[in-house]
Amino acid sequence: MSAPIRVLVCDDQVLIRTGLVTIIDAQPDLATVGECGDGGTAVEMAERLRPDVVVMDVRMPVLDGIKATRRLAGVGVAHPVKVLVVTTFNLDEYVYEALRAGASGFLLKDAPPDRLLNGIRTVATGAALLDPDVTRRLVGKYAARIRPSDTKDETRLTPRELEVLRLIANGLSNSEIAASLFISQETVKTFVSRILTKLDLRDRVQAVVYAYRHGLVT
Structure with a gap:
């Protein structure tokens, strides 16, 4: 049996973060290796824990999700980490900036749990993912x-x-x-x-x- 996909969850809202961790850890092929509430901590934890995927919010204190994604997955990063941006903000500029920063995918938080889980699995394989609800407009x-x-x-x-x-x-x-x-x-x-x-x-x-x-x- 292959090792589970290691996931780091970053969201400044504790209830949402806890919910994401619960959903992820309920899957036999996924496992959270850490959680945090700001982009700066996400960068530090990702460099230390080396997760397969970081589930990243956009609007956060200290360092926002776009800047954190750029540090983790951007051009020139020595050990890039796959980032799946998950946010409540269905705004074109966030999607565009997240993808330009190096994110492998983008989902909205109102997406059903199975779409989130499949999104993590998809990004972990090296493929890219865009929420179909925002792809065409973006x-x-x-x-x-x-x-x-x-x-x-x-x-x-x-x-x-x-x-x-x-x-x-x-x-x-x-x-x-x-x-x-x-x-x-x-x-x-x-x-x-x-x-x-x-x-x-x-x-x-x-x-x-x-x-x-x-x-x-x-």
Whole structure:
């Protein structure tokens, strides 16, 4: 049996933090290794405990979640940590800044528990996650700012790869794409890997941005 995914929870509201810890620790494949109430402590604890994923709030004292994410997962960090931003604030600027800071995903606190748990598992694997409720509005507004120098030609993708890319941009998971196209999840993973490689993209978040910037999704 593989070791559980190690999670650090950072939220300045004690009740919410306790609730997140309770939900996470109830899962056999997840385990919290610590909790804290500000971004500064999160950075210190993450460097010491080396969690697989940090569940990070945005608005916090001492150091906010965006700055803490940049210190943990930003460009040039020696030992980057995967960060899943979870916040009550459904504001475009928070999503954009969190992703620019290096976060692997973004969820709202009113998301159902299973979406949070799946989000942690998804981010832990190295994949990226965007709450489907905010993806379209976010990328539509900020796509030109995220990759302003992108000049790649999507015609290098096969018709099936383009189809998968459009579904990714619409917020579908691998399982949902598999069901939509009547193919296996392993085949979807292969398509996603090919898309990222061909377009020189880091993860699904950049794939979503690429699709919007090139008019593949409206």
